[in-house]
Amino acid sequence: MTEPRKPRRTSIGSQRNPESEEAILSAAAAILREGGLGAFSIEAVARRAKAGKPTIYRWWPSKAALLLDVYHRQKEVSPPVYTGNVRGDLMRFMTELLSYWKRGGGAVFRSVIAEAQGDPAAAAALAGYAAERRIHTGAMIREAQAAGQVRPDADPELIGEMLSSFAWSRLLTNRLDMSEPEIAAYVDSLFDGIRPG
Amino acid sequence: MTEPRKPRRTSIGSQRNPESEEAILSAAAAILREGGLGAFSIEAVARRAKAGKPTIYRWWPSKAALLLDVYHRQKEVSPPVYTGNVRGDLMRFMTELLSYWKRGGGAVFRSVIAEAQGDPAAAAALAGYAAERRIHTGAMIREAQAAGQVRPDADPELIGEMLSSFAWSRLLTNRLDMSEPEIAAYVDSLFDGIRPG
Amino acid sequence: MTEPRKPRRTSIGSQRNPESEEAILSAAAAILREGGLGAFSIEAVARRAKAGKPTIYRWWPSKAALLLDVYHRQKEVSPPVYTGNVRGDLMRFMTELLSYWKRGGGAVFRSVIAEAQGDPAAAAALAGYAAERRIHTGAMIREAQAAGQVRPDADPELIGEMLSSFAWSRLLTNRLDMSEPEIAAYVDSLFDGIRPG
Amino acid sequence: MTEPRKPRRTSIGSQRNPESEEAILSAAAAILREGGLGAFSIEAVARRAKAGKPTIYRWWPSKAALLLDVYHRQKEVSPPVYTGNVRGDLMRFMTELLSYWKRGGGAVFRSVIAEAQGDPAAAAALAGYAAERRIHTGAMIREAQAAGQVRPDADPELIGEMLSSFAWSRLLTNRLDMSEPEIAAYVDSLFDGIRPG
DNA sequence: AACTAACCGAGACGGTACGTCTCGTCTTATG
DNA sequence: CATAAGACGAGACGTACCGTCTCGGTTAGTT
Numbered sequence: 001m002t003e004p005r006k007p008r009r010t011s012i013g014s015q016r017n018p019e020s021e022e023a024i025l026s027a028a029a030a031i032l033r034e035g036g037l038g039a040f041s042i043e044a045v046a047r048r049a050k051a052g053k054p055t056i057y058r059w060w061p062s063k064a065a066l067l068l069d070v071y072h073r074q075k076e077v078s079p080p081v082y083t084g085n086v087r088g089d090l091m092r093f094m095t096e097l098l099s100y101w102k103r104g105g106g107a108v109f110r111s112v113i114a115e116a117q118g119d120p121a122a123a124a125a126l127a128g129y130a131a132e133r134r135i136h137t138g139a140m141i142r143e144a145q146a147a148g149q150v151r152p153d154a155d156p157e158l159i160g161e162m163l164s165s166f167a168w169s170r171l172l173t174n175r176l177d178m179s180e181p182e183i184a185a186y187v188d189s190l191f192d193g194i195r196p197g
Numbered sequence: 198m199t200e201p202r203k204p205r206r207t208s209i210g211s212q213r214n215p216e217s218e219e220a221i222l223s224a225a226a227a228i229l230r231e232g233g234l235g236a237f238s239i240e241a242v243a244r245r246a247k248a249g250k251p252t253i254y255r256w257w258p259s260k261a262a263l264l265l266d267v268y269h270r271q272k273e274v275s276p277p278v279y280t281g282n283v284r285g286d287l288m289r290f291m292t293e294l295l296s297y298w299k300r301g302g303g304a305v306f307r308s309v310i311a312e313a314q315g316d317p318a319a320a321a322a323l324a325g326y327a328a329e330r331r332i333h334t335g336a337m338i339r340e341a342q343a344a345g346q347v348r349p350d351a352d353p354e355l356i357g358e359m360l361s362s363f364a365w366s367r368l369l370t371n372r373l374d375m376s377e378p379e380i381a382a383y384v385d386s387l388f389d390g391i392r393p394g
Numbered sequence: 395m396t397e398p399r400k401p402r403r404t405s406i407g408s409q410r411n412p413e414s415e416e417a418i419l420s421a422a423a424a425i426l427r428e429g430g431l432g433a434f435s436i437e438a439v440a441r442r443a444k445a446g447k448p449t450i451y452r453w454w455p456s457k458a459a460l461l462l463d464v465y466h467r468q469k470e471v472s473p474p475v476y477t478g479n480v481r482g483d484l485m486r487f488m489t490e491l492l493s494y495w496k497r498g499g500g501a502v503f504r505s506v507i508a509e510a511q512g513d514p515a516a517a518a519a520l521a522g523y524a525a526e527r528r529i530h531t532g533a534m535i536r537e538a539q540a541a542g543q544v545r546p547d548a549d550p551e552l553i554g555e556m557l558s559s560f561a562w563s564r565l566l567t568n569r570l571d572m573s574e575p576e577i578a579a580y581v582d583s584l585f586d587g588i589r590p591g
Numbered sequence: 592m593t594e595p596r597k598p599r600r601t602s603i604g605s606q607r608n609p610e611s612e613e614a615i616l617s618a619a620a621a622i623l624r625e626g627g628l629g630a631f632s633i634e635a636v637a638r639r640a641k642a643g644k645p646t647i648y649r650w651w652p653s654k655a656a657l658l659l660d661v662y663h664r665q666k667e668v669s670p671p672v673y674t675g676n677v678r679g680d681l682m683r684f685m686t687e688l689l690s691y692w693k694r695g696g697g698a699v700f701r702s703v704i705a706e707a708q709g710d711p712a713a714a715a716a717l718a719g720y721a722a723e724r725r726i727h728t729g730a731m732i733r734e735a736q737a738a739g740q741v742r743p744d745a746d747p748e749l750i751g752e753m754l755s756s757f758a759w760s761r762l763l764t765n766r767l768d769m770s771e772p773e774i775a776a777y778v779d780s781l782f783d784g785i786r787p788g
Numbered sequence: 789a790a791c792t793a794a795c796c797g798a799g800a801c802g803g804t805a806c807g808t809c810t811c812g813t814c815t816t817a818t819g
Numbered sequence: 820c821a822t823a824a825g826a827c828g829a830g831a832c833g834t835a836c837c838g839t840c841t842c843g844g845t846t847a848g849t850t
Contacts, residue, residue: 008796008797009796009797010795010796010797010844010845010846011794011795011796011797011844011845011846011847012795012796012845012846012847013793013794013795013845013846013847013848014792014793014794014795014846014847014848015794015795015846015847016795017795017796020795020796020797036314036315037314037315038315038316040315041835041836041837042836042837042838043835043836043837044836046797046798050797051796051797052796052797052798052799053797053798053799053837053838053839054796054797054798054838054839054840055795055796055797057838057839058795086391110314111314111315113310113311113314113369114310114311114312114314114315115311116369116370117233117234117307117308117310117311117369118233118234118235118308118311119235123370123371126369126370127370127371127372130366130370141391148393149393150391150392150393151389151390151391151392151393152393154386154391155382155386158382158383158386159386159391161363161366162359162363162383162386162387164366165362165363165365165366165367166358166359166362166363168362168365168366168369169327169358169361169362169365169366170362172310172313172314172323172365173313173320173323173324173327174320174324175324185352185355186355186359189351189352189355189356189359189390190359190390190391191390191391191392192348192390192392193348193386193387193388193389193390193391193392194283194338194347194348194351194356194387194388194390195347195348195388195389195390196345196346196347196348196349205827205828206827206828207813207814207815207826207827207828208813208814208815208816208825208826208827208828209814209815209816209826209827210814210815210816210817210824210825210826211815211816211817211823211824211825211826212815212816212825212826213826214815214826214827217826217827217828238804238805238806239805239806239807240804240805240806241805243828243829247828248827248828249827249828249829249830250806250807250808250828250829250830251807251808251809251826251827251828251829252826252827252828254807254808255826255827402801402802403801403802404800404801404802404839404840404841405799405800405801405802405839405840405841405842406800406801406840406841406842407798407799407800407840407841407842407843408797408798408799408800408841408842408843409799409800409841409842410800411800411801414800414801414802430708430709431708431709432709432710435830435831435832436831436832436833437830437831437832438831440802440803444802445801445802445803446801446802446803446804447802447803447832447833447834448800448801448802448803448833448834448835448836449800449801449802451833451834452800452801480785504708505708505709507704507705507708507763508704508705508706508708508709509705510763510764511627511628511701511702511704511705511763512627512628512629512631512702512705513629517764517765520763520764521764521765521766524760524764535785542787543787544785544786544787545783545784545785545786545787546787548780548785549776549780552776552777552780553780553785555757555760556753556757556777556780556781558760559756559757559759559760559761560752560753560756560757562756562759562760562763563721563752563755563756563759563760564756566704566707566708566717566759567707567714567717567718567721568714568718569718579746579749580749580753583745583746583749583750583753583784584753584784584785585784585785585786586742586784586786587742587780587781587782587783587784587785587786588677588732588741588742588745588750588781588782588784589741589742589782589783589784590739590740590741590742590743600822600823608821608822611821611822611823632809632810632811633810633811633812634809634810634811635810637823637824641823641824642822642823643822643823643824643825644811644812644813644823644824644825645812645813645814645815645821645822645823645824646821646822646823648812648813649821649822654811
């Protein structure tokens with residue numbers, strides 16, 4: 001059991017080589033996590049994945065496309081679920097999202113957002129993803145609404161957007177560190193509003 | 198009276214030449230507006246401003262610093278002021294901000310945000326700017342709080358952050374077009390919360 | 395059959411493209427001949443050769459390396475050969491060298507010498523070249539020595555160095571115009587020494 | 592004896608300030624000696640001399656002019672003198688010149704030569720200096736010739752040129768280290784020529 | 789069994805931008 | 820009016836990536 005050879009990954013015929021795809025996505029994710037968007041370049045990914053640049057360009061037409069693939073591949077955050085206690089559900093959702101981002105997932109997502117500001121394809125992808133998230137979060141709130149735990153005239157998707165936009169803001173300004181009381185204060189604000197009395 | 202000569206802007210002694218500063222900031226703003234962040238480079242700014250690159254680097258240590266200066270310079274949106282009617286003040290603040298961004302200011306600010314995701318210097322600059330904005334908005338809300346128009350246990354800066362993060366989210370996903378009723382619905386959500394009854 | 399297109403020289407795979415090499419060396423030679431060392435810059439060569447700067451740096455580690463390559467490439471002066479008449483051989487060698495330099499080769503070589511005074515890499519390259527020349531010239535004199543036409547206790551390489559150093563001196567002070575009698579006088583001096591009687 | 596103040600050298604009225612001149616020439620010489628021509632720039636000289644760049648440009652129109660001034664200022668090599676023994680005089684001349692150059696003077700002179708290859712003013716100055724040297728050396732040889740120690744049909748200035756060109760060649764290729772026997776061999780070659788028998 | 793087609797890695801190509809350096813000119817404030 | 824200081828437009832430096840191209844080699848399907 002020596003394993004000294006480097007087999008040099010090569011073609012497997014007229015088809016995409018999944019080993020290369022895997023190596024490229026892994027390398028891209030690792031670079032993003034380690035050096036952030038500044039360190040992320042097609043050259044760097046090719047170097048680290050021991051892949052040829054044309055192999056990358058063949059399958060991902062742009063930096064943004066690769067970025068999005070990396071993001072989708074590692075996305076593991078569970079959609080918000082209504083358990084009978086909205087406030088608790090919102091807090092858990094927020095806590096889990098920030099924690100996931102802090103563990104590394106955030107580096108990828110913030111890169112996608114940044115890339116979307118200059119690249120229309122990435123912008124479209126980000127818009128689609130954000131819409132999907134709003135719907136998911138909105139669905140949970142709608143459920144709570146049906147159960148009478150949320151005001152009937154509230155717009156579930158708007159509430160979802162308020163939640164996620166707050167999280168984005170923290171991600172984009174490097175302020176993901178929220179203690180549980182801070183999260184509670186935020187959720188309470190969202191929950192109770194600011195109207196006096 | 199021909200005025201055909203180009204006098205070639207030059208030094209005015211051991212001090213910053215405001216003409217150069219002006220030319221550089223104007224060029225930078227024009228490039229951003231015309232070509233977006235992708236077209237924005239120090240080279241391009243220098244070329245357009247007919248300035249030397251070192252002149253730019255002398256006064257703006259990073260691309261992000263220049264970007265932020267451009268943003269500050271053109272920022273003409275009035276700071277949030279408490280007029281006795283919080284709900285109206287929040288709506289006006291939101292309406293004006295989105296409108297200003299739609300008129301062109303947004304292109305600059307989204308560039309700043311994007312740049313901050315890869316460049317630590319830009320990140321610091323953006324963080325500072327965001328903190329300042331939270332304080333300003335928070336001050337307005339605190340005033341309203343003192344007047345009894347906002348719940349005494351609300352955190353003014355947190356409310357400010359909820360407002361601005363919502364606006365950021367719209368900017369970053371190209372959804373600045375909000376009708377007045379939509380803005381009203383958002384402000385009401387913020388105001389009344391979602392707690393039933 | 396118009397042939398108006400410019401095919402834009404490109405890569406031919408993982409190997410040096412001789413067309414690029416040719417274009418770069420030609421451009422470098424032309425710039426040197428037209429504008430002298432002052433006009434010679436990697437930027438200028440790249441511009442004229444329609445090549446990228448990295449392509450030049452990939453193959454020539456320094457300005458001096460490129461300079462020397464240009465010199466070698468255009469060098470067409472025949473090496474000194476012993477034909478049975480040393481004095482005639484020395485005169486022909488000198489005449490041909492000066493004539494070659496006057497025809498344009500000198501501009502390149504004096505640039506190499508100048509560059510070598512400030513750049514260690516160029517200095518090393520020039521030292522190597524000079525040593526090689528001493529050996530070549532020395533070999534010719536050694537041949538004549540074997541034939542009894544040169545004093546047996548003379549040092550052939552030293553004689554070679556005396557010859558070339560005299561030529562260098564003329565080149566570096568713009569005094570390449572030597573008539574045949576002047577060259578003859580010089581060779582006679584070298585040949586007969588200055589000892590009286 | 593503290594000497595803590597920095598008096599900041601300043602104008603002494605409508606005339607050249609000799610302190611500045613001195614500081615500039617010293618700085619230039621030091622830079623040349625320490626870093627060679629590569630480190631020599633007007634900027635560097637101004638920095639080291641704590642002088643303004645315009646002050647330098649006012650008095651020395653070009654890099655070459657400053658270089659030449661530095662050279663003339665430190666030139667201390669004695670002109671060749673005929674003492675009754677030509678061979679000894681030539682050896683002493685050569686020994687002293689190489690030794691002077693090795694002690695630091697060579698760095699300046701080789702810079703002048705290099706500069707002369709691109710700058711016409713420097714070229715003219717160098718040509719003039721070289722001619723002057725040829726005359727001086729020639730005068731010594733002519734004296735020896737009158738005394739019967741040198742062949743009457745030898746051209747004194749040509750001999751002088753042979754001597755100095757050999758020294759230049761050694762300077763320009765970093766080969767100033769000649770032992771006494773090597774110098775003797777060279778002078779003998781010059782003296783006896785290469786004609787057999 | 790030979791051929792083709794598409795893949796693979798490698799790396800060179802023409803470019804653009806980077807951030808730094810020096811150039812030679814200019815204007816200021818100081819004496 | 821000379822000086823130290825230092826800003827200015829200009830442009831070269833050497834490096835990093837960009838996205839494209841060609842190469843030589845590999846393998847899977849098709850003839």
